[in-house]
Amino acid sequence: MEKRYAIGIDYGTESGRALLVDVSTGEEAASHVTPYPHGVIDERLPDSGKLLEPDWALQHPDDYMEVLRRSVPEVLRLSGIDPAQVIGVGIAFTASTVLPVDSSGAPLCFQEALRDEPHAYVKLWKHHAAQEEASRINETARRLGETFLRRYGGKSSSEWMAAKAWQVLNEAPSVYGMADRFIEAADWIVERLTGNPVRSGCAAGYKAFWHKREGYPARSFFRALDPRLERFAETKLRGEVLPLGSKAGELTEQAAAITGLRPGTAVAVGIIDAHAGAVGAGAVRPGQMVMAMGTSLCHMLLGDKEVCVEGLCGVIEDGIIPGLYGYEAGQPAVGDLFGWFVEQAAPSYAKHAAASEGLTLHGWLERRAAELRPGQHGLLALDWWNGNRTVLVDADLSGLIVGLTLQTRPEEIYRALLEATAFGTRKIIETFETSGMEVKELIACGGLPQRNRLLMQIYADVMRREIRIADSTETPALGAAMFGAVAAGPARGGCAGITEAAERMTRLREESYRPVEEHSDVYDELYSEYNRLHELLGRGGNDVMKTLKRMKRRLDRVND
Ligand SMILES: Nc1ncnc2c1ncn2[C@@H]1O[C@H](COP(=O)(O)OP(=O)(O)O)[C@@H](O)[C@H]1O
Ligand SMILES: O=C(CO)[C@@H](O)[C@@H](O)COP(=O)(O)O
Structure with a gap:
């Protein structure tokens, strides 16, 4: 039978990498890295040169598209395989890397009028300027006896969704108002590929206080933070949250034209890069x-x-x-x-x-x-x-x-x-x-x-x-590809679940470090x-x- 492949795309801090992997053996057929043209924006905005304050770290969302435009066609070219052999795509991304988008899903920073507005850009995971908001989230949750904070060791971080979105509201309320949604960059890319506005349960769980049975914290919590945030979860965090291992959708004609892949290729729900790395390292057992x-x-x-x-x-x-x-x-x-x-x-x-x-x-x-x-x-x-x-x-x-x-x-x-x-x-x-x-x-x-x-x-x-x-030296990309293989499913030559994918596609080195x-x-x-x-x-x-x-x-x- 003809070989089947999955592509994992790992969006790191400085660059994005596409990895083409044989789904039955884990053999890595080709990989390609695209450094982000704008890199990490932590001093000045790209066009206007506007100075950023300390602890800011932004990114330009078109850099993520550049990875699709360059690295995906490149792994196909390097390997020489037929795009029809690629059955699934998975996305690993740094998190919480979040951006405000309009009702069409376009990033606000793409609007001419907002190019000079730092809050319209992607806030990279290591944007640490929302510490004040994070501290207030922690105090309020403690005061109200919110139980969700226990799942996060009693404290939320300035890196996470709520602190970052609240910082936008505090410092640029009009940008907050213009944002139809705030989304993880992983979900934004999945939406670009499939047209489906679904959210990753992994990113929502670790970075946005979402719980598979309880959902997001109640309105009363957000109201206590700031009355303007009362409906934050149901409006700005809209979108079905899907568990890891599910299929987010299939590649649209438009995304296929950008990447060189076939329309209809399965696309997995996004996963945080580090979590994808754990899967790509083959970890499947407690301990x-x-x-x-x-x-x-x-x-x-x-x-x-x-x-x-x-x-x-x-x-x-x-x-x-x-x-x-x-x-x-x-x-x-x-x-x-x-x-x-x-x-x-x-x-x-x-x-x-x-x-x-x-x-x-x-x-x-x-x-x-x-x-x-x-x-x-x-x-x-x-x-x-x-x-x-x-x-x-x-x-x-x-x-x-x-x-x-x-x-x-x-x-x-x-x-x-x-x-x-x-x-x-x-x-x-x-x-x-x-x-x-x-x-x-x-x-x-x-x-x-x-x-x-x-x-x-x-x-x-x-x-x-x-x-x-x-x-593998590329475990986040490999883990993402494994989820791509699972999204494709056994009927298309993919995997029935992530444990099967780990058995087939991962291994550890012989050499280890001993104390x-x-x-x-x-x-x-x-x-x-x-x-x-x-x-x-x-x-x-x-x-x-x-x-x-x-x-x-x-x-x-x-x-x-
Ligand atoms: N030989 C080295 N020893 C220790 N650190 C290194 C070395 N070479 C590069 N680094 C650091 O490793 C980091 C890049 O790690 P890498 O795994 O490639 O990136 P990422 O975390 O973005 O996926 C950079 O912060 C760089 O300063
Ligand atoms: O925050 C997380 C995972 O929760 C990472 O995305 C973030 O630390 C970025 O990691 P790297 O840049 O891959 O080292």
């Missing part, structure tokens, strides 16, 4: 934790019971694998933190040395840092360069390095930053365990496990656990100091980080 390690780090844990864990991002029934509870936790700066050091803080001599040795600066720093013994640099860092997502859930926290001296070298700082992110992950795992959740197995996926061996060894040492690595006892002993000591700093500065009543942030915001505004 498996997948760490999607890239710009940020998302920890996806499968469980067979619902436990409310302090400060975790969310527990959603069927949220990753139908039939299980999917837990999400995360650190919002991991690759980005190492990237910050390389781009903003490493001295020029290191850059020259790396170039003369034919290494990237990351590679050079990693090699040097690997020569150090754990603890030898005398440093300890808190990894909060982009705030803390779990367990403190506070975007206003910031980074810290303790122990710097006149002798401190760049590779020492680099190593301390790698370690800080590992300590942050250990804190998350320990929080799960003390809440009664079992973490039996660690699987890593994403860009970082392929790029930085030292980082992975440090994680194994800090966690005192073996870490297995997903075979080295004496390293782990040192890291136990350092971790207990990390923990002390975590408590002292994260919730010990010491507000120094918040004071500094407030001061910066005030002065940035004056400078505008």
Whole structure:
């Protein structure tokens, strides 16, 4: 029989990737990346150059269309397969990445009159300027005794739908008024492909307080936030919410013309990229934790019971694998933190040395840092360069390095930053365990496990656990393709369910990272100091980080 394929499209922070996969073996036939032409818009709007405030992060929705226009035809061309052999398409997307659209589903920023209006653009997941709204959501939900917040570890984040939409209402009420709906970018792309305005139960569950039996929080909650929000859920969040594994619809003629695929190809309901990564890493059993390690780090844990864990991002029934509870936790700066050091803080001599040795600066720093013994640099860092997502859930926290001296070298700082992110992950795992959740197995996926061996060894040492690595280097795209195969269904040569897709299409690498006892002993000591700093500065009543942030915001505004 002729081979059947699915395409997974993974919309990341900086770029979108299409992956063409054989649905019976998981063999990756072709992949293509389209960097977003506008990238992450965090300083100025594209056309007018209008300055954005601190903590803003926007995107241009046409960049997402560019991925459809370029990467999908390109994987067909590279593989040489007949488009008729592609039976399904799945979409993985960062989240909560949200945009306001008009009644035709067109983004408001496409309107000439709104091109100069920051609130008309996509708010990327790492847009952190709605912290005030998030804090008020938390206070109000607590005051009213709302139970939905328990599913999110007692706190909602400034990254999520309600905080972002409320920020639009507060700062640009006319834009809020013009928005027919606020939607996740994943759902927007699915709507472009199928014409169907359906919402992903995964994104709605983790990022918009939706629950499969209870729906969205009641009107009274939204009214208590702000009377203008009373009908927010039933108006601005309109659209049928479909569970993962369902078909959102079929490719329209128009979408087929853009992508080169056949009209009628099945399109799956969208999925958050990290969750798709967990599926693409083959996690289907309770106790498996997948760490999607890239710009940020998302920890996806499968469980067979619902436990409310302090400060975790969310527990959603069927949220990753139908039939299980999917837990999400995360650190919002991991690759980005190492990237910050390389781009903003490493001295020029290191850059020259790396170039003369034919290494990237990351590679050079990693090699040097690997020569150090754990603890030898005398440093300890808190990894909060982009705030803390779990367990403190506070975007206003910031980074810290303790122990710097006149002798401190760049590779020492680099190593301390790698370690800080590992300590942050250990804190998350320990929080799960003390809440009664079992973490039996660690699987890593994403860009970082392929790029930085030292980082992975440090994680194994800090966690005192073996870490297995997903075979695919593109697990979010693979997971999306798997959902595409499920949406197509067995009659068209696809899969009957996601567990079958995982059996057929995923595998782990032979090689794994194992802890080295004496390293782990040192890291136990350092971790207990990390923990002390975590408590002292994260919730010990010491507000120094918040004071500094407030001061910066005030002065940035004056400078505008
Ligand atoms: N060798 C390296 N070691 C550590 N971090 C790296 C290395 N190379 C790139 N990075 C960081 O990895 C991140 C990109 O990760 P990747 O998984 O490709 O992207 P995404 O999270 O957008 O899918 C960037 O933040 C970059 O700074
Ligand atoms: O927030 C989530 C998942 O909940 C991610 O989409 C977000 O962290 C972006 O991740 P990456 O850019 O893929 O590291």
